[in-house]
Amino acid sequence: MPVDPTKVTAIDMHVHAEVSCHDPEDPVMAQYFDAASAYFKADRKRPTIPETIAYYRQQNIAFCLFTVDCESGIGAKRISNYEVAELAANDSDIVIPFASIDPRKGKYGAREARDLIENYGVKGFKFHGIMQDCHPADRVAYPIYEVIAEYGLPAIFHTGHSGMGTGMRGGGGVRLKYGQPILVDDVAVDFPDMKIILAHPSWPWTDESLSMALHKENVFIDLSGWSPKYFPKQIIQYANSQLKHKMLFGSDWPLIRPEKWMEAAREAGFREEILPLLMKDNASRLLELS
Template identity: 75%
Template structure:
């Protein structure tokens, strides 16, 4: 990847359509609800369409699915599909994997194989959809592998558009999105880089505190248009956390170009925008050029 030739690096992009398999009907119900919540088209782009769009925008991106087979009973998109797409499109795609923590040691074996043989560069967790407390020891075999290789992991935090408006929230428990639940894990695995996804509302200040307190905790600002950010997010990005905030869109629910345009209007300092859009992410992902 020629990092000088990209204008931004989006650390939060979803693959929601398999290249080979039909959409899972259970997952389809959640996509219906999320489309209504975000007021976007129900039609999801293919992975090839996603690559073409980001390449046109000159934006690199971390791509992942969410393995929530135990949590909601939806069949996952195979991590190998993500890895192959990145292998075919290394100029823009950075492959992340998602493994349901309920898979225990078998999930840990899969993680190791994906890292060693498929080029996976990070991992995605969605505790509310995967129905687990991030600090539960059931996930530790998986964390141990991620930590061994020093890779980053994205954790969904805060409210979830997935399940919003469904009966009983589609069975999704918002409590597992509380950022402080990741704090013990960040202590126990200092070699891992933790990316707390979204502004974490209604627990925004927990994420800000954790990123301020722990060297290995970062925040991605995906899932919300910047025009709706709580004011303390912009304030900390302009100050003590200028090296800890990362650009993320939550595509296909939010377009990166729309996010960037809104970010330029909400008060981020001119000197902070390059860090936010690309420089901080390059460091977290180990892609920054060494002087």
């Protein structure tokens, strides 16, 4: 059965699947996990997908689950989108499957996107230009976007700084420029039927995300990847006012735990009446759960 928003306390828009049930951890990706764990001061051990589902069920939080396909960008073998979707299907009352397809897979990637939507119940997509080493508006990705837009599904785009590669030699080859939110603006214009979610507070380009969410009807912001106690002040200001229906709760599990994020959010300065929108109601509407 699909997620019933009335039966969960929150909807986490940003949860990573980083361990396959079938394949060992990729040695290339392991280097980035080492760096990210050090940056976030988080446990290096990555939970399996079943462990993640059990944790969120215990917390009574629904969540969007995805991996990141960066096979071309950094040469790391991805976790299969089909594995994510099949495991999510067993717990569809709490898990919302998203997929990630390397933009450079172009038309072949578009075939996979359509199959995942039509036959495996995938409800959205995740792109990470920094790790995929690809400008978000590179035309190579447009066949994939066309499929997403055709079905009116959301796509999450990483924005801002990245813990992936932080501290590694040469940043692990990761180019932060592809995390600049305004690079996604062309995508928002060219695909007005695709719901675009700018992930994270987008530092050091926070104001670009806020501007885009104000300007574009189809652009939203998920506030994952940072504890709310560290948010730039303008995030709180706009969440409490003009963007109260555009902001979404996201944790960035497993590097940030959802209950810790929610606890910090209650002390961050959000108005009391804004918290239900942020934690669940906005995501429920965006995902068409209600």
